[in-house]
Amino acid sequence: MLDQKGKRIGIAMLIMFLALAVISARIAQAREITDMAGRTVTLPDPVRKVYAPSPYGSYIMYSIDPSMLSGLNFSMKEEEKKYFPKEVQNLPVIGSIGGQGQTANIEVLLKAKPDMLIMWSTNGTAISDKSEESIRKLNIPFVYAVAESLSDYPQVYLFLGKVLKKEDRTKQLSSYCKKTLEEVKGVVSKILTEKRPSVYYAEGMDGLSTECNDSIHVELLQLAGDKDVHRCHTSNHKGYEKVSIEQVILYKPDVIIADEKVFFDKVYGDPVWRNVKAVKDKRVYLIPRAPFNWFDRPPTFMRFLGLKWLMHCLYPKEYRIDIIKEAQAFYRLFLGVEVSSGDMKQVIYP
Amino acid sequence: MELRPHIAVENVSFGYTKKLVLEDINLHINAGEIVTLLGPNGCGKSTLIKIVLRLLRPAYGSVFLNGVNIADLSLKTIAREMAYVPQIHRSTFPYSVIDIVLMGRIPHKTFFYRYSDEDMAIAQDALESLSISHLAERPYTELSGGERQLTVLARAIAQGARTLIMDEPASGLDYGNQLRLLEQIINLSRQGYTFVKSTHSPEHALWVADRAIMIKDGVIVADGKCDDIVNSENLFHLYNAKVDVMRINGSLWVCAPQAICGCSQ
Amino acid sequence: MKRNLLFPVLSLILLLTAAFSMTLGKYPLALSDITGFFLFKIFGVGSIEPERSLLLGSLLIDIRMPRIISATLIGASLSVAGTAFQAMFVNPLVSPSLLGVLAGASFGAALGMVFSKSWIAVQVGTFVFGFMAVLVSVGIAKIHKGNTILLLVLGGVISSALFTSLLSIIKYIADPFNQLPAIVQWLMGSLSLVDRKVLLAAGIPQVVSIILVTLFSGYLNALSMGDEEARALGIPVERIRMLLIFLATLMSALTVVLAGMIGWVGLIIPHITRMLVGPNNKILVPASALIGAIYLIVVDDVSRMLFNVEIPIGITTSLIGIPFFAVILKKARRGWS
Numbered sequence: 001m002l003d004q005k006g007k008r009i010g011i012a013m014l015i016m017f018l019a020l021a022v023i024s025a026r027i028a029q030a031r032e033i034t035d036m037a038g039r040t041v042t043l044p045d046p047v048r049k050v051y052a053p054s055p056y057g058s059y060i061m062y063s064i065d066p067s068m069l070s071g072l073n074f075s076m077k078e079e080e081k082k083y084f085p086k087e088v089q090n091l092p093v094i095g096s097i098g099g100q101g102q103t104a105n106i107e108v109l110l111k112a113k114p115d116m117l118i119m120w121s122t123n124g125t126a127i128s129d130k131s132e133e134s135i136r137k138l139n140i141p142f143v144y145a146v147a148e149s150l151s152d153y154p155q156v157y158l159f160l161g162k163v164l165k166k167e168d169r170t171k172q173l174s175s176y177c178k179k180t181l182e183e184v185k186g187v188v189s190k191i192l193t194e195k196r197p198s199v200y201y202a203e204g205m206d207g208l209s210t211e212c213n214d215s216i217h218v219e220l221l222q223l224a225g226d227k228d229v230h231r232c233h234t235s236n237h238k239g240y241e242k243v244s245i246e247q248v249i250l251y252k253p254d255v256i257i258a259d260e261k262v263f264f265d266k267v268y269g270d271p272v273w274r275n276v277k278a279v280k281d282k283r284v285y286l287i288p289r290a291p292f293n294w295f296d297r298p299p300t301f302m303r304f305l306g307l308k309w310l311m312h313c314l315y316p317k318e319y320r321i322d323i324i325k326e327a328q329a330f331y332r333l334f335l336g337v338e339v340s341s342g343d344m345k346q347v348i349y350p
Numbered sequence: 351m352e353l354r355p356h357i358a359v360e361n362v363s364f365g366y367t368k369k370l371v372l373e374d375i376n377l378h379i380n381a382g383e384i385v386t387l388l389g390p391n392g393c394g395k396s397t398l399i400k401i402v403l404r405l406l407r408p409a410y411g412s413v414f415l416n417g418v419n420i421a422d423l424s425l426k427t428i429a430r431e432m433a434y435v436p437q438i439h440r441s442t443f444p445y446s447v448i449d450i451v452l453m454g455r456i457p458h459k460t461f462f463y464r465y466s467d468e469d470m471a472i473a474q475d476a477l478e479s480l481s482i483s484h485l486a487e488r489p490y491t492e493l494s495g496g497e498r499q500l501t502v503l504a505r506a507i508a509q510g511a512r513t514l515i516m517d518e519p520a521s522g523l524d525y526g527n528q529l530r531l532l533e534q535i536i537n538l539s540r541q542g543y544t545f546v547k548s549t550h551s552p553e554h555a556l557w558v559a560d561r562a563i564m565i566k567d568g569v570i571v572a573d574g575k576c577d578d579i580v581n582s583e584n585l586f587h588l589y590n591a592k593v594d595v596m597r598i599n600g601s602l603w604v605c606a607p608q609a610i611c612g613c614s615q
Numbered sequence: 616m617k618r619n620l621l622f623p624v625l626s627l628i629l630l631l632t633a634a635f636s637m638t639l640g641k642y643p644l645a646l647s648d649i650t651g652f653f654l655f656k657i658f659g660v661g662s663i664e665p666e667r668s669l670l671l672g673s674l675l676i677d678i679r680m681p682r683i684i685s686a687t688l689i690g691a692s693l694s695v696a697g698t699a700f701q702a703m704f705v706n707p708l709v710s711p712s713l714l715g716v717l718a719g720a721s722f723g724a725a726l727g728m729v730f731s732k733s734w735i736a737v738q739v740g741t742f743v744f745g746f747m748a749v750l751v752s753v754g755i756a757k758i759h760k761g762n763t764i765l766l767l768v769l770g771g772v773i774s775s776a777l778f779t780s781l782l783s784i785i786k787y788i789a790d791p792f793n794q795l796p797a798i799v800q801w802l803m804g805s806l807s808l809v810d811r812k813v814l815l816a817a818g819i820p821q822v823v824s825i826i827l828v829t830l831f832s833g834y835l836n837a838l839s840m841g842d843e844e845a846r847a848l849g850i851p852v853e854r855i856r857m858l859l860i861f862l863a864t865l866m867s868a869l870t871v872v873l874a875g876m877i878g879w880v881g882l883i884i885p886h887i888t889r890m891l892v893g894p895n896n897k898i899l900v901p902a903s904a905l906i907g908a909i910y911l912i913v914v915d916d917v918s919r920m921l922f923n924v925e926i927p928i929g930i931t932t933s934l935i936g937i938p939f940f941a942v943i944l945k946k947a948r949r950g951w952s
Contacts, residue, residue, distance in 0.1 A: 074790075204797055205734055206808050208925075232923060240796045242925040244807060245678055246641040249670075259793075262734060272677045272810075275670050297792040405843050429849030436844055442705050443839055443894035453837050457849035462830045509848070 036159050037121065037144035044115050044141070047164055051114035053097035053104065053135060057145065059292065059300040060156065061118065062088075063173060063334045064166060070094070070112040073104075080291035083337050097134060110138065117142035118160070149219055150303060154178045173301075176333060180304050181223070184311055187319050188225050196225035197254035197314050200278065203297075207256075207263040207273070208248070209240045217296045220303055221257075224310050229253045245272055252277045255314060256284040257295065261350065285313045290347045291335070305330040309348070323348060355414075356381040356513065356544060357402060357432075362411035364394075364401060371397050372568045375411070379546055381512075384539050386555040386576065387548040389565035390589055395548040398565070399517050402546070403434050429457035433506035435516040438498045438523075444489035447501050451476055454508035476507040480534055496527025503534065514538070516547040520554060532558050552580050552595070556603035564588055577603075621892060625905040632912050633683050639916050642674055649675065677811070684818070685809040685873050686915045687908040690880060692821045692866035694888070694907025695828050697881030698900050699859050702835035704764050707889075710882035711867045714767065714860065715774035717878070719748025720871035722778045725785040725798045738813065738872045745868030748774045749860065763842065804875040804929030806915050817869040824862040825904055831859065835896035877929050879936045880907055890943065910936075 031045050049070045052058040058073050067087055071094035081089045094112060095104030117135060119142050135142055143163060145156045154174040161170025188196070199221055203209040211217045213228035217239045221228045229251040230243065256278040258264040264286040273279045287295040287306070294306030308326055311319040324344050331339050339347070355378035362375040372394045379385050387395045400406040402413055404420045413420045420428055433454070451473040452465055459469075477483045480500045485493065490501060499519055506514050520528045535545055535558055549555055555562050555576055562580055564572040566588055572579045585593045585605070592608040638646055652671040654660040663671065696711035704713065712718065723744025727737030755770035756763075789795040834855055837845040846852050870877060888903035911932070918931040 204800070205737075208807050209797075209800065238796055240800055242800065242805065242807070242927065243923075244641050244919050244925050246674065247923075249674070250642050262732060272673050275673045293792075400843065403847055405846050424849070425846055425851055426849035429847060434844065434847030436841075436847075439841070441840065442707065443702075443889075445836065445894055449836065449895050450840075453833075453840070453848060456833065456837055459833075461834065 033143070033163055035143035035163075036146040036156070039144065041141050041143050043143075043163065047115045049112070049114045050116045050118055050164070051094065051109065051112065051140075052118040052120065054120045055096060055298060056120035056300075057118040059298065060120075060145070060160065063301045064157070064160060064164065064170060068164065070114040071109070079289075083291040083331070083335050106134070106138070114140060116140065116163070119144045121146050122148045149216070150177070150223070150307075151181060153301065153304070172333065176330075177301075177304050180307060184223055184307055184319075187311065187315065188223070191225070191315065191318060193225075193227075196227045197283075198227040198229050198251070199225075199255045199257055199314070200229050200248060200251060200253035200276075201257050201259070202263060202267075203240060203259045205260050205262045207258060207260070207267065208243055208245060210243055211239045212241060215239050216299070219299075220295055220307050220310050223307060224314055249275050254278055254281070254283060257310070257313075258284055258286050259293075259295070259297070261286060283313075286350065288347045288350075301334060305334075355379060356416060357546075358414040358417075359398075359402065360411055360414065362398075362401060362408040362413065364397060364406065364408045370409070370568060372401070372408075375570060377563055377570065377573060379513075379544065381544055382539070382542060383561055384535065384545040384547070384559045385561045385563060386559035387546070387563050387565060388550075388552060388555055388580070388588060389548075393565045394568045395565055396517055399434075399515055399546070399548060403432060403515055404428055405434075426457045429509065429511065431511050432513045432515055433509040433511035435499075435502050435506045435514055435519055437518050437521060438495055438502065441490050444491040446487050447477070447482070447490055447493070447504075448473060448486040450490055450501055451505045451508050454505040454510075457509060457511075472510070473504075473508045476504040479507060479538075480504050494527075495522045496524065496530065499523055499527070499531060500534070503531075507538070512542065513544040513546070516545065518548050518550065520549060520551065528554075552585055552593070553603065553605050556580050556595075556605070621898070621902065622905070625902060625909075629687070629905055629909050629912075632909050633687065636683050636686075636912050636916050637675060637679050639920055640674065640679055641919070644671070644674065681809045681811055681814050682806045682915060682919075683912055685806055685814055686911040688814075688818050688821050689806075689870045689874060689877060690884070690907035690909070690911030691825055691904035692870050692907075693877065693881040693911075694884040694903040695825050695900055696863035696866050698885040698888070698896065698903045699828050699835060699863050700881075701885050702839040702896055703856055703859055704768065705839050705841065707886065708882070709768075710878070711863055712775065712878070712881070714752040714771040714864070715748035715778055716745045716864045716867045717871060717876055718775040718778035718782070719751075720745035720868050721802055721876055722748075722782040722785065724801060724871065724875070725782055725789070728798050728801065729785055729789045729794050741872045742868050744778070745871060746864060748778050749864045751777065753857070753860070800927065801875045802929070803927030804877045804932075805925065805927055806874045806918075807925065808875075809873055813873065817873050821866050821869050824866045828859065828862055829900050829904075831855065832896040832900040835859075835900070839894075839896070875927075875929065877911075877932055879932045880911060883936045883940045884910060886940070887943065 030042050032040055032042050034040055048068070050061065050068050051070045052061060052073070055073045058069065061069050062084070066084060069088070069091055071092045073094070073096040075093045076084070076089055092108070092112065094109050097104050117138070117140050119135070121144050123146065145160060147153055147156045154177045157170040157174035157177065161167040161174070201210050201218055201221065203211070210230050211228070212230055212232040212234040213221070213226065215234035216237070218228050230241065232241070254277060256267070256276070258267065264284065267273050267279060267284055268282070278284055287293060288309065292298060292300045292302045294302045294309055296303070305327060308321060309323055312321055312323045324341050327344050327348065328339055328341065331337050357379040359375050359377045362372060363370055364372045375398060387398065389395050397406065401408050404413070404425065407421075415423065415428065415431055452469060454476070455465060455469040455472065474483065474486070477486055480503060482497065482500050482504065485497060485501070490498060493501065499522070503514070503519075519531055523531060532554060535547070539545060559576045561574065562572070562576045563570060564579065564584060571587065572584050581595050582593055585591065585595065594606045594608060596604055596606070598604050638644065638649060648671060651661055652663065652668070652675060655663050655668070693711060700709050700711055700713055701707050720741045723740035723742070724737050726744070727740035731737070751774040752767060752770035755773055756766035759766055786795060786798060789798060834845075834850055837848050837850055838852065838855070842852050867881070884907040885899070885903050888899055888906050892898050892902050914931050914935055915928055917935065918926045918928045
C-alpha cells in the first residue's frame with residue numbers, strides 16, 4: 001500500500017501522463033501530406049473550411065462539397081444559383097488572388113478563417129512569384145492541385161479526397177471522369193480521321209473569334225477527334241483569335257459549336273453565314289452552360305459532361321446516348337441536384 | 351448726310367471680373383474721322399475696341415452704330431460696317447495671303463458659299479490698293495511683320511466696311527513699315543474711310559489723327575482735336591513722362607522727351 | 616497640285632482602291648469570277664449556276680462590300696472630324712478624341728457587353744455615351760462661363776479621364792473568362808461586325824455630317840484665326856463651334872458603333888492632306904475625307920490579308936500610320952508653322 005506521499009506522487013504522475021497524452025493527441029491533430037507539386041504540407045485535422053484563391057480551385061470544390069468553401073471568388077450569377085443549396089448561394093464573396101477576377105480583400109479572407117487554401121496550377125508552380133508571396137504571408141497552409149488537362153482530373157479528385165477526408169465521394173467522381181475519357185477514346189479511335197466531322201468553334205457575338213487547334217480552350221475538340229478547322233499554334237493563353245467570315249466559309253466545317261446565344265439565334269437566318277457548310281447542313285450546336293459552361297470559359301469539371309454532349313453532337317451513330325438522362329445523372333453525381341427532364345431539355349436546347 | 355454720330359458709346363462700363371476695367375465711357379465717332387485712342391498699358395483701350403466691335407458685352411451701357419444699338423444687330427451686319435484690324439500675330443496655319451483677304455468676304459455670304467469672281471476681284475483690288483498684290487500666293491506665315499499687317503488691313507478693306515478699327519497696328523512693325531502704314535491710313539481716309547485706332551505713339555496721333563481720346567485707368571481723361579489735347583500736360587498725366595510737344599517748321603509735330611534729349615523748357 | 620484636277624483624281628483613286636479591295640479576301644476568287652458575277656447581275660450577260668451565284672453574292676455583296684463601304688465611311692468621318700477639330704482648336708495636334716467621344720463610346724460599348732445580351736444594347740450604349748462624354752466636356756467649359764478653346768480642351772481632358780476610369784471599372788467587374796476578352800478585342804477595332812442595316816443607319820448621318828462640315832469649311836478658316844477675328848468677320852463663333860462639335864461627335868461616335876476604336880486616322884490624315892493641298896479648309900476638308908477613306912480601305916486590306924488571323928484594325932492603323940507619319944513629319948510641318 002502506498003503511503004500519503006506515495007499517493008500524491010502517483011496522482012501527480014497520473015496527471016502528468018494524462019497531460020502528455022492530451023498534448024500528444026493535440027499534436028496528432030495535425031497531419032502531414034504531400035501535395036501534387038511534391039511539397040510537404042502540415043494540415044490541421046480535420047479540415048473544415050477551405051478557400052481557393054483561384055476560381056479553378058473553387059470550381060472543383062463545387063463538385064466535391066461546396067459547403068466547405070469559406071467564400072466565393074465572385075458573386076454567383078442568377079442562372080447558377082438554383083443548382084446550389086442556399087448556404088452556398090449566400091457565401092461571402094472574398095475575391096481571387098493572382099489574376100482572374102476581382103482582387104481578394106486579405107482581411108476579409110483572414111476573418112473567414114479557412115483551414116486550408118487550395119491552389120490551382122497547370123504545372124506545379126504559382127502563376128507568379130508575387131501571388132505565392134502574398135499567399136505565404138497569410139500563414140494558412142496551402143496545397144497545390146496540379147492539372148494540365150482533363151486527364152489529370154481523376155488524380156486531382158483523389159488527391160483532394162485524401163486531403164479533405166472525402167475519399168468515398170471523390171472516388172466516385174474520379175472514376176466517372178476516368179471512365180468517360182476511356183470511353184470516348186475508345187469510340188474515337190475506331191473512326192477514321194477522314195470520317196470525323198470537322199468543327200468550327202464560334203466564339204463572340206459575331207461568331208468570328210475562335211481558337212487554334214492546340215489551344216487548351218478546345219481540349220474537348222482535341223479529345224473528340226481533333227478536327228478543329230482552325231489549324232495554327234495558339235499565340236497566347238487568352239485565345240479569342242479573330243478570323244474573317246471568308247475564312248470560315250473556306251474551312252467548310254461540318255459542324256459549328258457556338259458559344260454565344262446571340263450568335264446562335266441569328267446564324268440560321270443570316271445571309272452571309274448561310275454559305276458555311278455547317279449552317280447549310282443545319283449542324284450548329286449551342287453550348288449548354290448551366291450552371292457553368294460545358295465546353296470552356298471557364299474550364300471546369302462540367303467539361304466531362306460537355307465531352308459526352310460533344311460526342312453526341314458529332315457522332316450520333318457511333319456514340320449513342322440519351323443525353324438528357326446522362327446529364328441528369330451527371331448533375332445528380334457532381335452537383336447533388338435533381339433536374340427534371342423538362343428543365344434539362346431547356347438547358348441543352350434553350 | 352446724317353447728323354447723328356456714326357458710332358456712339360454711351361455710359362459703357364465693363365469688367366472681366368468684378369473689378370471694372372472701363373467706367374462710364376461716353377464718346378462719339380463721326381463718319382470720315384480718324385480718331386486715336388491714347389493711353390498707357392492696361393488703360394482699357396483694347397477692351398474698348400472690342401466692346402465697340404461687339405466682341406465683348408459691356409456690363410452697363412450700350413454702343414450705337416448709326417443710331418442702332420449694336421446688341422440688336424447681327425454680327426454679320428456689324429461686320430459689314432466695321433472691320434477689325436487686329437495686332438499682327440503668328441498664324442498657326444500657312445494660309446496664303448489671298449485666302450486671308452478672301453476671308454474678308456465672309457460677312458457678305460451665306461454659310462454655304464463659294465467665293466464668286468466678284469469676291470476674287472474685290473480681294474485682289476484690296477491687295478492692289480495697298481501695293482501688296484505680289485504677295486497674293488505667299489504663305490502668310492512667311493511674311494514679315496509689316497507685310498502681315500498690310501494683309502489684315504487688306505482683308506478689312508475687302509470686307510467692304512467703311513470703318514476700320516485698328517488695335518495698335520504699328521506695334522511689331524519696323525520703323526519704315528510704321529511710316530508706310532500711316533501713309534496708307536491717310537490715303538484710305540481721303541477715300542472716305544473712318545478710322546479708330548489705338549496707339550502708343552503720340553506722334554503718330556498728331557501726324558495722322560483728327561481727334562484723340564485719352565484713356566487712363568478705365569476713364570476718359572481727355573477728348574478733343576489732336577492738335578489741342580496732345581500736349582505736354584496731358585501726356586504727363588497719361589504716361590508720367592515729361593515730354594515737349596512742338597511744331598517744327600510750322601507744320602510737323604514732334605514729341606521730344608525731356609529726360610532723353612535733355613531739352614529744357 | 617492643280618486644284619481643278621485634285622478631286623477627280625482623288626475620287627478616281629478611291630474608286631480604284633475600292634474596286635481592287637473587292638478582289639481581296641481569304642476566299643480565293645478570280646478576277647473573272649468577279650467581273651462575270653457583276654456582268655450577270657447588272658447586265659444579265661453570261662450565266663452562273665444559282666448555287667455559285669449565291670456564294671459569289673454573299674462574298675462580294677454581303678461580306679466584302681460592306682467592309683469597304685464602312686472603311687470609306689469611317690476613314691472619311693474621322694479625317695473630317697480631325698480636320699474640323701484642328702481648325703477649331705487652332706492646333707494641328709488635336710484629334711477627334713479631344714473632347715472625349717472615343718473614351719465615352721468605348722465605355723458605353725463595354726457597359727453594353729457586360730450588362731446586356733443584345734448587340735443593339737451595345738451599339739446604343741456606344742452612341743449614347745460617346746455623346747455624353749462630349750456633353751460633360753462642354754458642360755465643364757460652360758460652368759466656368761467659357762466657350763473658349765482652352766476651357767473646352769480642359770473639359771475634354773477631364774471627361775476623357777473620367778470615362779477611361781469608368782471603362783477600367785467595367786473591365787474589372789467583367790467576367791474574366793468571357794466578357795473581358797470580348798471587350799478587349801472590340802476595343803482594338805474590327806470591320807468584321809458590319810452588316811447592312813447598321814451600315815445604313817450609321818452611314819447616312821455620317822455622310823450628311825461630312826457634307827455639312829464641308830459646307831461650313833470656309834468658316835473653319837476664319838475660326839482658325841482665333842475667336843475674335845472670326846467674330847469680327849460676322850461668324851457667330853459659339854454657335855458654329857457647337858454645331859461643328861456636334862457633327863464631329865456624331866461622326867466619331869458612329870465610327871465606334873460600326874467598328875470599335877480606331878485611332879490615329881483623325882490625327883494623321885489631316886496632316887498628310889494639308890501637306891498635299893495646303894491649309895485652306897475649303898479644299899482640305901473634302902480632300903482629307905477622300906484620302907482618309909482611301910487610307911482606311913488600304914489598312915483594312917492589310918489587316919485582313921496579311922496573316923491567317925485578322926489583325927485588329929486599331930492596331931494596323933497605328934503600326935502603319937505612326938512610322939509613316941514620323942517619316943514625313945519634316946514635310947508635314949509645312950502644314951503648320
